[in-house]
Amino acid sequence: MKLLEIQQLSVSYGAIKALHGIDLELHQGEIVSLLGANGAGKSTTLRAISRMLPMTSGQILYKGENLAKIQAHNVVSRGIAHVPEGRGIFPSLTVLENLKLATWTVKTKQLAPRFNYVFTLFPRLEERKDQLAGTLSGGEQQMLAVGRAIMTDCELILLDEPSMGLSPRLCKEVFQALQQINKQGKTLLLVEQNANMALKIAHRGYVLENGRIVLTGPANELAHDSRVREAYLGTHKHSLGNS
Amino acid sequence: MEIIIQQLLNAAQLGAVYSLIALGYTMVYGVLRLINFAHGDIFMVGAFIGFMLATTLNMPLVLMMPLTMLLTALVGVAIERVAYRKLRDAQRVSLVITALGVGIFLENFVRIVVGPQTRQLPAQLPDSVLKFGSGLIITEDKIWIILISLALMIILWLFVQKTLMGTAMRAVADNSEVIPLMGINLNRVIAVTFAIGSALAAAGGVFYGQAYSIDPYMGIDLGWKAFIAAVIGGIGSIEGAVLGSFMLAGVEVFTVAYLSSNLKNGIAFGLLILLLLIWPSGIMGKPLLKKV
Ligand SMILES: Nc1ncnc2c1ncn2[C@@H]1O[C@H](COP(=O)(O)OP(=O)(O)OP(=O)(O)O)[C@@H](O)[C@H]1O
Ligand SMILES: [Mg+2]
Numbered sequence: 001m002k003l004l005e006i007q008q009l010s011v012s013y014g015a016i017k018a019l020h021g022i023d024l025e026l027h028q029g030e031i032v033s034l035l036g037a038n039g040a041g042k043s044t045t046l047r048a049i050s051r052m053l054p055m056t057s058g059q060i061l062y063k064g065e066n067l068a069k070i071q072a073h074n075v076v077s078r079g080i081a082h083v084p085e086g087r088g089i090f091p092s093l094t095v096l097e098n099l100k101l102a103t104w105t106v107k108t109k110q111l112a113p114r115f116n117y118v119f120t121l122f123p124r125l126e127e128r129k130d131q132l133a134g135t136l137s138g139g140e141q142q143m144l145a146v147g148r149a150i151m152t153d154c155e156l157i158l159l160d161e162p163s164m165g166l167s168p169r170l171c172k173e174v175f176q177a178l179q180q181i182n183k184q185g186k187t188l189l190l191v192e193q194n195a196n197m198a199l200k201i202a203h204r205g206y207v208l209e210n211g212r213i214v215l216t217g218p219a220n221e222l223a224h225d226s227r228v229r230e231a232y233l234g235t236h237k238h239s240l241g242n243s
Numbered sequence: 244m245e246i247i248i249q250q251l252l253n254a255a256q257l258g259a260v261y262s263l264i265a266l267g268y269t270m271v272y273g274v275l276r277l278i279n280f281a282h283g284d285i286f287m288v289g290a291f292i293g294f295m296l297a298t299t300l301n302m303p304l305v306l307m308m309p310l311t312m313l314l315t316a317l318v319g320v321a322i323e324r325v326a327y328r329k330l331r332d333a334q335r336v337s338l339v340i341t342a343l344g345v346g347i348f349l350e351n352f353v354r355i356v357v358g359p360q361t362r363q364l365p366a367q368l369p370d371s372v373l374k375f376g377s378g379l380i381i382t383e384d385k386i387w388i389i390l391i392s393l394a395l396m397i398i399l400w401l402f403v404q405k406t407l408m409g410t411a412m413r414a415v416a417d418n419s420e421v422i423p424l425m426g427i428n429l430n431r432v433i434a435v436t437f438a439i440g441s442a443l444a445a446a447g448g449v450f451y452g453q454a455y456s457i458d459p460y461m462g463i464d465l466g467w468k469a470f471i472a473a474v475i476g477g478i479g480s481i482e483g484a485v486l487g488s489f490m491l492a493g494v495e496v497f498t499v500a501y502l503s504s505n506l507k508n509g510i511a512f513g514l515l516i517l518l519l520l521i522w523p524s525g526i527m528g529k530p531l532l533k534k535v
Contacts, residue, residue, distance in 0.1 A: 050423075050424060051423075052420075052423065052424075071423075071428075072423035072424070073422075073423040073426055073427055073428045073429070074426075075423075075426075076423075076424065076425065076426030077426055081424075082424045084421060084424060088418060088420070088421035088424065089418075089421075090413070090414040090417040090418055090421070091417055091418075092413065092416070092417050092529075093410065093413060093414055093417065097410050097413075097414075100407065100410065101407065101410055101411060101414055101425050101427070102425050102426075103407075104407065104411070104425050104426045104427050105426035148425070152425075152426065
């Protein structure tokens with residue numbers, strides 16, 4: 001089943017056009033990776049989906065519903081959680097308070113199973129649950145940001161560069177958790193510059209360049225595509241659009 | 244000794260009123276990074292709403308007080324909705340000027356509606372005179388004002404620390420951009436903040452009107468004092484606003500009692516400058532956290 005369908009989406013920042021009519025779709029249960037260099041428009045795509053940014057044209061359908069008319073704070077209750085670039089945790093709140101706040105739209109009062117789930121995924125968070133989030137290490141903050149997404153009733157999680165600034169070991173830990181979350185039924189749209197890591201856990205991928213999708217396919221094909229290897233996995237940067 | 248105790252009670256009473264106003268400054272600053280310069284006038288509006296309910300409707304305090312708080316809360320919410328919301332992403336200067344304008348509007352509105360005279364709220368608190376041992380005399384209403392104010396502050400503190408809405412208010416102060424991603428309507432959190440801040444100011448207005456007197460321009464002086472108290476304590480901090488308020492009231496009351504009433508404001512403002520030199524972000528204030 002198509003969970004998310006983006007058609008001809010364009011987004012501008014004032015006069016600067018950041019997305020030029022992109023098409024993208026996600027099926028239930030998938031991990032889809034959105035790759036691209038700095039400034040390609042990856043974060044813009046995620047912000048458009050979660051309605052942090054207005055779209056210029058095109059449409060975003062989630063379970064068939066057009067998101068255009070929905071306000072940002074109502075996107076979460078539709079089932080979409082967004083782990084923003086730079087994590088966006090609340091530094092002067094405790095870990096527990098950060099997680100609790102994410103249950104704002106949750107109807108059930110039975111929160112214990114959710115907390116347990118987050119704490120089994122990230123035992124470090126449980127050890128630090130009364131610590132102020134601002135005092136966590138970068139990796140722990142990333143875990144908290146992902147944990148917050150899981151606390152909502154979401155089916156789709158948008159992740160904006162969860163590997164940013166993490167040591168290889170912590171990065172592996174976070175990606176393993178993401179894989180596990182996916183196995184439990186959540187669909188993931190994973191924005192990454194670390195194409196290597198992302199394509200290892202993704203089922204499919206899209207490559208974004210200057211606001212356009214230039215390549216898409218199954219993750220293992222992308223990982224072996226010579227153009228992707230040269231542009232994102234290899235040593236020298238080289239534009240896909242010109243190849 | 245008796246005199247000192249009496250002066251301490253006077254200071255506590257004034258500090259309680261300052262606190263009830265200062266909390267609104269600090270809470271609104273927390274969520275909007277705005278010094279709401281209309282807040283002193285919201286306090287004044289609260290005092291007059293209380294005055295009207297108590298005089299024209301003969302309402303007893305137990306009814307008048309909550310109703311005054313509710314009505315003033317609505318005034319605060321309306322001001323935010325009408326005057327501030329559209330400017331939220333504009334330069335801070337525009338917002339500050341708007342706030343000053345709203346304050347002047349409120350002063351003139353009240354002056355036209357009820358007249359410029361100084362008035363007194365009917366004494367509705369128990370005001371028996373309590374005499375202790377060696378000549379200590381305390382009027383009961385002072386005790387009530389202090390106790391009810393403290394109770395309101397404790398309720399506020401519990402609300403902000405323990406409830407999800409209170410947590411959201413602290414989260415807005417941290418990082419308002421991420422608030423919608425938690426499924427939280429930022430406008431609602433800000434409206435609740437204005438409602439609570441205005442309601443507390445209204446309580447302060449009613450108490451001030453019981454203890455002293457009210458007029459349409461009372462909010463200017465009291466507003467500045469409470470604002471200073473909030474800054475001394477650390478603007479954005481609830482505990483700081485209360486601490487700063489009681490400190491400022493203490494300095495004022497004892498200056499008047501032992502030095503001269505002419506020195507009151509000079510010493511209060513001097514204290515502000517001195518304390519800010521020592522604690523640039525206020526006593527309990529954090530230096531602005533860099534966003535991670
Ligand atoms: N607030 C903004 N105002 C103006 N232009 C912006 C704004 N945010 C992004 N842009 C521009 O839009 C384009 C896409 O930005 P975006 O943040 O989506 O890139 P990205 O792929 O996420 O890059 P990175 O990997 O560096 O995070 C860039 O050219 C950027 O300069
Ligand atoms: Mg980005």
